[in-house]
Structure formats: structure tokens, C-alpha cells
Amino acid sequence: MSDASYLSLRKLTLAYGDSVAVPDLDLDIRRGELIALLGPSGCGKTTTMRAIAGLLPVKSGHVRLDGADITRVPANKRAVGLVFQSYALFPHLSVYENVAFGLKLKGMRGAELDAKVQSGLKSVGLSSFANRKPAELSGGQQQRVALARSMVMEPKVLLLDEPLSNLDARLRLEMRTELQRVQKETGVTMIFVTHDQAEALALADRIVVMKSGKIEQIGSPEDIYNRPLSSFVADFVGFENIFPLVEGKLKTSGGLVDLSSQAPSAAGLAWRPRMVTLGTGPFRGTVRGTSFAGDSREYLLDTSMGPIKAEVEASLPAHAMGSDVSFNLPAEKAAPLSRFA
Amino acid sequence: MTIRSLFIPLILFLVITFLIGPFLIIVAASFSAGETLAFPPQGFSLRWIGKVFTVESFRASFGMSLFLAVGGTAAALVLGIPASYALSRYKLPGAEIVRTIVSAPIIVPGIIVGLALLRYIVVPFQVGITPALFLAHTALVLPYAVRVVSASLDNLRSDIEEAAVLLGSSRLGAFFRVVMPNIRGGILSAFILGFVTSFNQVPVSLFLSGPGVRTLPVDMIAYMEIVFDPSVAALSSLLAFLSIGIVFLAERFLGFSRYV
Ligand SMILES: Nc1ncnc2c1ncn2[C@@H]1O[C@H](COP(=O)(O)OP(=O)(O)OP(=O)(O)O)[C@@H](O)[C@H]1O
Ligand SMILES: [Mg+2]
Numbered sequence: 001m002s003d004a005s006y007l008s009l010r011k012l013t014l015a016y017g018d019s020v021a022v023p024d025l026d027l028d029i030r031r032g033e034l035i036a037l038l039g040p041s042g043c044g045k046t047t048t049m050r051a052i053a054g055l056l057p058v059k060s061g062h063v064r065l066d067g068a069d070i071t072r073v074p075a076n077k078r079a080v081g082l083v084f085q086s087y088a089l090f091p092h093l094s095v096y097e098n099v100a101f102g103l104k105l106k107g108m109r110g111a112e113l114d115a116k117v118q119s120g121l122k123s124v125g126l127s128s129f130a131n132r133k134p135a136e137l138s139g140g141q142q143q144r145v146a147l148a149r150s151m152v153m154e155p156k157v158l159l160l161d162e163p164l165s166n167l168d169a170r171l172r173l174e175m176r177t178e179l180q181r182v183q184k185e186t187g188v189t190m191i192f193v194t195h196d197q198a199e200a201l202a203l204a205d206r207i208v209v210m211k212s213g214k215i216e217q218i219g220s221p222e223d224i225y226n227r228p229l230s231s232f233v234a235d236f237v238g239f240e241n242i243f244p245l246v247e248g249k250l251k252t253s254g255g256l257v258d259l260s261s262q263a264p265s266a267a268g269l270a271w272r273p274r275m276v277t278l279g280t281g282p283f284r285g286t287v288r289g290t291s292f293a294g295d296s297r298e299y300l301l302d303t304s305m306g307p308i309k310a311e312v313e314a315s316l317p318a319h320a321m322g323s324d325v326s327f328n329l330p331a332e333k334a335a336p337l338s339r340f341a
Numbered sequence: 342m343t344i345r346s347l348f349i350p351l352i353l354f355l356v357i358t359f360l361i362g363p364f365l366i367i368v369a370a371s372f373s374a375g376e377t378l379a380f381p382p383q384g385f386s387l388r389w390i391g392k393v394f395t396v397e398s399f400r401a402s403f404g405m406s407l408f409l410a411v412g413g414t415a416a417a418l419v420l421g422i423p424a425s426y427a428l429s430r431y432k433l434p435g436a437e438i439v440r441t442i443v444s445a446p447i448i449v450p451g452i453i454v455g456l457a458l459l460r461y462i463v464v465p466f467q468v469g470i471t472p473a474l475f476l477a478h479t480a481l482v483l484p485y486a487v488r489v490v491s492a493s494l495d496n497l498r499s500d501i502e503e504a505a506v507l508l509g510s511s512r513l514g515a516f517f518r519v520v521m522p523n524i525r526g527g528i529l530s531a532f533i534l535g536f537v538t539s540f541n542q543v544p545v546s547l548f549l550s551g552p553g554v555r556t557l558p559v560d561m562i563a564y565m566e567i568v569f570d571p572s573v574a575a576l577s578s579l580l581a582f583l584s585i586g587i588v589f590l591a592e593r594f595l596g597f598s599r600y601v
Pocket of ligand 1: 046
């Protein structure tokens with residue numbers, strides 16, 4: 001086993017009955033990595049996680065973990081932890097008993113068990129809640145119990161399915177930091193699912209972007225954010241001006257457009273609103289919408305290329321609704337896309 | 342006073358008269374000092390209440406009814422809990438058909454269930470009276486067991502079983518460790534409902550009872566055909582208060598009405 005493929009999925013095909021949800025997935029994850037699985041609803045994130053955990057039978061392909069093929073190993077023998085979106089705490093057991101559940105099944109008893117449970121509770125800051133029932137805890141506290149319950153098992157891989165999506169904004173940020181800390185402290189290999197690109201960018205060592213059961217792109221947060229490879233990923237991470245490229249020209253709703261500078265050879269180009277320059281440039285458009293966003297001001301322009309979104313510093317003079325402005329799409333700033341879907 | 346405003350009190354009056362009235366009459370008759378079952382009661386005494394405990398056949402048939410209610414309900418739960426679990430957790434082909442068949446005894450009149458059991462099971466297979474009664478009471482209680490247990494399973498998220506499995510439990514272990522403890526209230530409620538249903542059941546038992554083997558209600562009917570004294574009223578009152586007491590305690594401690 002090389003360290004680069006501590007967990008590896010090989011030609012993994014997953015299906016519900018006859019409908020294939022994930023076809024031929026290949027993925028390698030390093031030991032100790034924190035991976036974010038990012039993608040729109042229904043793209044197969046949960047399906048993939050359930051297959052890794054052993055809750056969903058694999059149609060074809062292999063799952064390898066720590067050098068062993070676990071494709072046919074039952075879920076209770078895999079040493080894979082899963083934190084559910086709904087937390088799935090046992091309602092009839094106290095916080096303490098919830099955390100002790102798996103350890104007891106391993107045969108741990110007495111002082112050893114107690115020490116382990118106490119340290120699990122301490123690591124998520126819930127020592128004083130040991131005797132509460134799950135129903136007597138807030139969402140964030142329940143989430144932490146679920147995390148501790150999985151972590152004390154020392155899983156080889158910990159999966160988290162949208163762990164933060166039931167929490168309010170402030171708690172999300174708090175739990176985000178918490179997750180990162182727990183991961184760094186224990187070095188556990190972690191995969192978490194999210195809809196939220198900001199969460200993925202902030203937390204992950206690498207991000208896996210999925211679309212309709214397939215991997216669109218794998219890369220560091222910087223890669224994904226700055227160098228999306230496809231129009232889908234570009235759109236997902238906030239590039240709002242995306243065009244296919246034909247023979248060095250932009251293909252727009254108003255026909256082929258020459259850029260002011262040499263376009264790279266790519267299938268398409270994408271600009272964030274911030275990359276568009278306003279006030280100078282070879283193109284013209286009419287301001288159709290404007291909104292103030294504190295540090296910056298956003299404009300929606302009506303142009304012969306179709307709608308263009310631009311964002312400029314708020315300190316620059318504002319352009320009124322309906323006024324004509326010139327703008328530029330600088331080719332050297334654009335993200336070159338190798339795939340256009 | 343309009344006709345409209347009289348209407349509701351009138352309905353209420355009729356309901357009370359026809360529902361509670363007979364019950365009150367029976368209770369009053371139980372304390373009669375007279376020799377025959379009559380209303381209004383003649384005088385007041387506890388002699389008929391006392392007599393109930395001395396009638397040998399009542400004691401035997403009470404034992405039988407108790408055995409059927411406890412045993413039949415237990416058997417129905419042993420069958421009904423796994424059935425409910427399978428129905429609620431797995432998308433089985435024909436699940437709806439199974440549900441319908443299982444609840445048939447609620448809808449089909451008891452007379453027909455009794456006759457069908459007698460004609461197609463008891464007679465052809467030479468089933469003894471006690472096993473036949475046991476079988477019948479199990480079948481009668483099963484729909485209630487499935488219904489009540491299903492209701493509490495539906496309130497329980499199924500991901501806790503998966504969580505238990507990922508923490509090292511087997512599927513079966515997860516059922517006993519995290520499902521059963523969380524539907525305990527539903528199971529107890531099903532038991533009480535089944536017990537009361539079985540204990541008060543007449544038509545099916547009527548068909549299946551035989552020489553020397555009777556349930557208490559059937560025995561009471563037989564007794565009344567021969568002796569027309571207030572002891573049957575006394576026994577009825579005792580049973581009614583027993584049922585009310587059980588349901589009251591169940592409601593008090595289990596929130597019984599949540600499941601029914
Ligand atoms: N139990 C199921 N039976 C049949 N099809 C299913 C089932 N669960 C999911 N699917 C289908 O499989 C595909 C992938 O679903 P999955 O739940 O993995 O998506 P997801 O990426 O987790 O979405 P979300 O972000 O909404 O949770 C979807 O098309 C979905 O309709
Ligand atoms: Mg999902």
C-alpha cells in the first residue's frame with residue numbers, strides 16, 4: 001500500500017435497483033487527509049459515503065482501505081465511522097452511554113471504558129453533559145456527541161454527511177473549527193460531504209467536486225477556487241461569466257467575439273465578477289442592475305454578449321442604472337477551462 | 342332556546358343513556374340483595390360479588406381467559422413485532438397485501454372468523470379446543486399488535502440502526518439494542534390493548550369452545566341460560582372495573598392513547 005492510496009475506490013459502480021447512481025468512480029485518498037465532497041443535490045455524495053461505510057452494497061468495483069480489500073466486509077467490521085446529518089443518537093441512552101456504545105461492543109469495560117468515554121466527551125467539551133439524554137441537548141451539542149461517539153472508536157476513516165447543515169450560521173463556524181481541530185489532533189482520515197463551497201474551501205486539504213455520479217475535478221482549495229477545469233466547477237465556485245472558446249474567440253449569444261488580448265488555447269474561459277474591468281475596455285454595455293455590497297459594488301450589464309456580471313471597489317465612482325459603460329474581459333485573468341459542458 | 346341549541350344536549354343525553362346507562366344498571370344490579378337479576382335492585386348487599394369467587398366454572402374459565410389473553414397476546418407480539426419491523430423498514434414486494442391480511446380480523450365480523458377457523462382449520466386438522474382457542478386469540482390480537490407497534494416504529498428514525506451497525510453491532514443486535522428499547526412503550530400499549538381485546542372477545546370463542554373448555558365471557562352466557570341470579574352482573578362489573586383500571590394505569594404511565 002502506498003500512502004497516497006490509504007483509501008481507494010476503484011471503478012466503483014453503485015445503483016439503486018437498476019438505476020445507476022454512481023458509475024465507475026475512481027478516487028484515492030491519503031492517510032490523514034481531510035477531503036470535502038462537494039456537489040449539487042442528487043449527485044451521489046451520500047450514495048458514495050454509504051458505500052464506503054458498507055451500508056450500501058457495491059454493484060461492481062472495489063473499495064480498499066489500509067491495504068485490504070473491504071468491498072465485501074460487512075459494515076460493522078470495517079472500522080469506518082459515519083456521522084449522520086440527523087446525528088442518529090440513541091434516544092434512550094444518555095450522552096455517556098451513547099459514547100460508550102461502540103466501546104462496550106468491542107468488549108471494553110470498567111476503568112478503561114470510563115477513561116476512554118470521559119476523554120471523548122472532554123475532547124468535544126461535553127463532560128458536564130454526560131448524564132443528559134440526547135433530547136435535552138441543542139443541535140450543536142448533539143452533533144458533538146455524534147462526533148465523539150464515532151471518534152472514540154478510532155476509525156480508520158471518518159465520514160461526515162453534511163455534518164453542519166442543520167446548524168445555524170454562527171454554530172456552523174464554531175463546529176467547522178472544531179472539526180478541523182479534532183482532525184488535526186487525531187490525524188484521522190476524514191471525508192465530509194457539503195453543499196457549501198465556502199465550507200469546503202475553509203476546511204479541506206483537497207476538494208472532490210462531483211456531478212451526476214462522476215468526479216468533475218479533484219484539487220486543493222486553491223486549485224478549485226482559482227483553476228476550475230470545467231464550466232460546471234467554475235459555475236459552482238462563483239465564476240459568473242463563462243463562455244466557450246472557438247478558434248480563440250468567445251462564443252456568445254451575440255456571435256463570436258475577439259478578446260482584446262490573446263486567448264489561451266482552451267475549451268472555454270471564465271471570469272469572476274471581480275475580474276471584469278469597468279470604465280475602460282473595448283466592449284460596451286448598459287447597466288441593468290446594481291447592488292451595494294459594502295466593500296464593493298456589483299453590476300449587471302446588458303451587452304451584445306449577453307448578461308455580464310461585474311464587481312468593482314465601492315470607492316470607485318458609481319455607474320447609474322441605464323447608463324452606458326465600457327468594460328473589458330482580460331484574457332490573462334480568465335480561468336481557462338478544459339471542458340465545457 | 343332554539344332547536345339548534347337543544348340538539349347538542351339531546352345527542353349527549355342519548356349517548357350517555359345508551360352507552361353508560363346499561364353499564365350503570367349492571368353495576369347497580371350487582372349490589373342487589375334479591376335472588377334474581379333485576380333493575381331497580383332490591384336492597385343492597387355484597388353477596389353476589391362474593392358469590393362470583395365461589396363458582397367453580399367461573400374460576401376455571403377465568404383461568405382460561407387469562408391464559409388466552411396473556412399467551413395469545415404474547416404470541417401475537419412475537420409474530421407482530423418482527424412483522425411490523427419488516428413492513429416499516431424494508432420495501433418488500435406485497436407489503437400492502439400483508440398489511441391488509443394482517444388487519445383482516447379487525448374488519449371481518451368475529452362470527453365469520455370463528456366459523457372459518459372451525460370449518461377450515463380446527464375440524465380438518467383435528468386441532469384440540471385449547472390450541473384452537475389459542476390460535477384464534479393470537480390471530481385476533483395480531484392486527485392490533487402490528488398496528489400499535491408499527492405506529493411507534495414509524496416515530497423512530499431508522500438511521501439509529503445504521504449508526505449502531507457502524508459502531509460494531511450486528512443487524513440483529515441493533516434491533517435488540519436500539520430498536521426494542523425505543524418502542525417499549527408501544528409494545529406495552531399493544532400488550533394491554535391485545536389483552537383487553539382478547540379477554541372481552543365473545544363470538545370467536547363461542548364457536549371454538551367445547552366441553553369443559555370455555556372462556557369467561559362464554560361461560561357467563563352459559564351460566565345465565567341456567568341460573569338467572571345477579572352474580573353475572575357482579576362479575577361483569579368486576580371485569581369492567583378491571584379493564585378501566587388497566588387502561589387508566591396505561592394512560593397514566595405510558596401515554597397509551599398516543600399509540601391507539
Ligand atoms: N434509496 C434510494 N432509492 C433510489 N434512488 C435513490 C435512493 N437514494 C438516492 N437515490 C438516487 O441516487 C442519486 C444520488 O443520491 P444521493 O442521495 O447520493 O445524492 P446526494 O449527492 O447525497 O444529494 P443531497 O445533496 O441532496 O444529499 C439521486 O439521483 C437519487 O435520486
Ligand atoms: Mg445526501
